[in-house]
Each structure stands twice: as C-alpha cells, then as structure tokens.
Amino acid sequence: MTGSSWRISRVDRTRVLVVPDLGAGGVPAAVDRVARTGGRFGDGEATIGARNGPGEAAPAPAAATAPAAPVGVGLRPGGVLPAVVGDDVTPAVGDRLVTAPGHRPGDPDRFLVAPRTGELLRDTVDRTSRSQVVAANVDVVLVVEPLDPSPSIGRVERLVTLAWRSGASPVVVLTKTDLVHDTAHWLADLAAAAPGVPVRAVSATTGDGVAELLRLVEPGATLVAVGRSGAGKSTLVNALVGEDVMATGERRGDGKGRHTTTHRELVDLALPDGGRAWLIDTPGLRAVGLVADEESVEATFAEVADLAAGCRFGDCRHEREPGCAVVAALEEGTLSERRYAAYRAQLREAHHAAVRADARLAAAQRTDWKRRTVAMREHHRVTGKGRR
Numbered sequence: 001m002t003g004s005s006w007r008i009s010r011v012d013r014t015r016v017l018v019v020p021d022l023g024a025g026g027v028p029a030a031v032d033r034v035a036r037t038g039g040r041f042g043d044g045e046a047t048i049g050a051r052n053g054p055g056e057a058a059p060a061p062a063a064a065t066a067p068a069a070p071v072g073v074g075l076r077p078g079g080v081l082p083a084v085v086g087d088d089v090t091p092a093v094g095d096r097l098v099t100a101p102g103h104r105p106g107d108p109d110r111f112l113v114a115p116r117t118g119e120l121l122r123d124t125v126d127r128t129s130r131s132q133v134v135a136a137n138v139d140v141v142l143v144v145e146p147l148d149p150s151p152s153i154g155r156v157e158r159l160v161t162l163a164w165r166s167g168a169s170p171v172v173v174l175t176k177t178d179l180v181h182d183t184a185h186w187l188a189d190l191a192a193a194a195p196g197v198p199v200r201a202v203s204a205t206t207g208d209g210v211a212e213l214l215r216l217v218e219p220g221a222t223l224v225a226v227g228r229s230g231a232g233k234s235t236l237v238n239a240l241v242g243e244d245v246m247a248t249g250e251r252r253g254d255g256k257g258r259h260t261t262t263h264r265e266l267v268d269l270a271l272p273d274g275g276r277a278w279l280i281d282t283p284g285l286r287a288v289g290l291v292a293d294e295e296s297v298e299a300t301f302a303e304v305a306d307l308a309a310g311c312r313f314g315d316c317r318h319e320r321e322p323g324c325a326v327v328a329a330l331e332e333g334t335l336s337e338r339r340y341a342a343y344r345a346q347l348r349e350a351h352h353a354a355v356r357a358d359a360r361l362a363a364a365q366r367t368d369w370k371r372r373t374v375a376m377r378e379h380h381r382v383t384g385k386g387r388r
C-alpha cells in the first residue's frame, strides 16, 4: 500500500478526479479511485465550498478555473485529507473535496473533505477492524441483482438494509431480462422483499427498462450501483450513461462473476431532461458484510416492524412471548417463514455489529488516552513543567 502517490488526473468545472499514480507495487483494489470536489453539481444546484456544509451557498470554487495539468494533492492510497469539520479522514469515492480559502489553482495540499451527508458502509473482510466506506454522499443505491442466474432474495434484502443504513434510498434493479421468460413473478417477489422500494427490471442488452430507470433519477443525485460480481453493474452503468465508460465482463458471458471492476468509479450521468447526476460503479461484493443498525433492518422488513408494533410487550423478541403479533402472523401464514427468519438473522447481525463497534470504540479510546499521556509527558519534558 505504500510507495504509491496520488495525483489529480483531470480538473474541470464540476469535479476533480483523483486517481492513483500506479507506483511500485500498484494500488490495492480497495482504494477509491475517484473523488470529487466542490463545484456546481448539475445545473442550478447549490455550490459547495470550503467551510460550507452541503447545500449551503458558497462562492464559485477555484476549481472552476483550475488548469488541466495534473497537480498533487498530497493524497495517497490509505492516506488522509483534512476534513472541513476538523480531524483527518480517508477520502472515499463520492466525497466532495473542497478547496480551502485562498486556494489558487494547482495549489497542493489545500483540499478539504466536505462533511458527508451519508456513508455506504460494509464490513471489512476480516470483520475485526472498522467498517469500510464504499461510497460517500449517496442519494440512491441501485441494488443490482441478475435474473439469470436466479436472484437471491436474501442478498437483495441485505443490500437494501445496507442502503437504508447509508441514508440513501434503495432501488432494486433486476438485470438481464433478455435471458429469462418470466420477469413478472420476480418483480412481485422482490417487491415483497423490499416494501416501499421501487423494483425495476432492465436489459442492458436490449435497452429494455433503461429509460424508465433513468426517469427515476433526480438531477444532482448521486447513485451507486452495488451487487455481486457479474450482476451486471458496469453494463448497467454503461447503458445508463449511453457509452462504454466501464469495462465489463462480456467476454466470458456465462453470467458468472469474475470481478471485472476492481475500483470504485464516479461517472457523470446526463439525464434525459438535460440535468446531470453522478453514478458510482463498485466492484462486486464477495460477501455482503452487513453494517446495519436496528432501524435500517426495520426499514427493510417494514411489514414485520409494523406487526411488531402490535406485540403485547414492548421488548418482545417474537419467539414465544404471549400476545406476539409477529408469531401470530406466522401462524396465520400472512408472514412468511423466510421473511421472519431473514429479519431475525439481520437483527442478530446488527446487534453483533453494534457490540463490535463498541469494543472498537473502547479500544480506540484507550489508544487515544495513551497517546495523550505520551504527548503530555513529552510536553513536560520539553517545557520542564512538572519536573522535580
């Protein structure tokens, strides 16, 4: 992870693209390749500038007149940038990089990360360290699931929870309609698995459903496509954009994933009505590490949460408690065993995630305390205070 540096590959009116300079050893796949900076995000949209929170008006950004030549921003894979709100953060794709006051085009080290409106998180692979920011400032999560091979309802439910957790709204996109005869029953099944969530079916090959999907996109919105490898995310991104901006795995063509996309990338999306939006492609998620909280699980299982509100006890665990409305619905058959089991499994994972997060926080606080103690001792040594 060391040895690589980052540079801005392109600066235009609306964004700064930060790409890894492929140094010795290359760049790990997990590194986000693109960030964006303060600028006008689509026509007539609020400008985000240094020291302004999202949506607040700010003077025109210096990036508007920035040169096309690459300039350094002191960012490296796994590196950090100062955040507008203090502290340092590791930028993720979708972050808004803003220029500091007094910034002149080409100035290095003067980019700040604007406060995020939300983070799409996933567990890191080892499940011990902190969760990973897949994308920042996302409005819509496209949960991409293929119709061929058959969709996994459980995976869609998990990704929908991930989406709700990020503060974005999910949209389920079933791909490859050209490969199956019956899309209607899958549309119905998935709609039941994601109450209140739009479910659309598309074929990037024939173009079916692509225009309808585009019509759901609001100008200025940021969308991120998530799903397993081979689900058709990159192909969908290309179909939405109308040109091949992402490499796809079409050469193998057996529907199996092979991790064609190895980085996250943010692309510009022109909308039919003339507006613009942002679209982020992500590598396939090998295992969907659920970084959820109870609230987002309940959003995904809205009908179970509604039932639970009718349980006799407020802390009903929907097992054997008397007056449990959830178990009653199970017995009546109005709630499926599958939904019930998935709901319970996700809640359990959410609780485990919370416990892990607490443990990490406690560990971090211990480290912080140690660091401050060392700093204090050093300070005393230098100033002579506290000696003798």
Ligand SMILES: Nc1nc2c(ncn2[C@@H]2O[C@H](COP(=O)(O)OP(=O)(O)OP(=O)(O)O)[C@@H](O)[C@H]2O)c(=O)[nH]1
Pocket (backbone or CB within 6 Å): 175, 176, 177, 178, 179, 202, 203, 204, 205, 206, 227, 228, 229, 230, 231, 232, 233, 234, 235, 236, 247, 248, 249, 250, 251, 252, 253, 254, 255, 257, 258, 259, 260, 261, 262, 282, 283, 284, 285
């Ligand atoms: N027939 C058909 N094939 C599709 C469609 N969309 C995608 N594919 C194929 O499915 C395979 C995988 O598509 P990709 O877009 O690369 O999948 P991805 O989700 O981006 O995969 P990763 O980059 O590995 O995460 C490729 O062979 C595509 O050509 C579709 O609508 N119809």
Ligand SMILES: [Zn+2]
Pocket (backbone or CB within 6 Å): 308, 311, 312, 316, 317, 318, 319, 321, 323, 324, 325, 326, 327
């Ligand atoms: Zn109950």
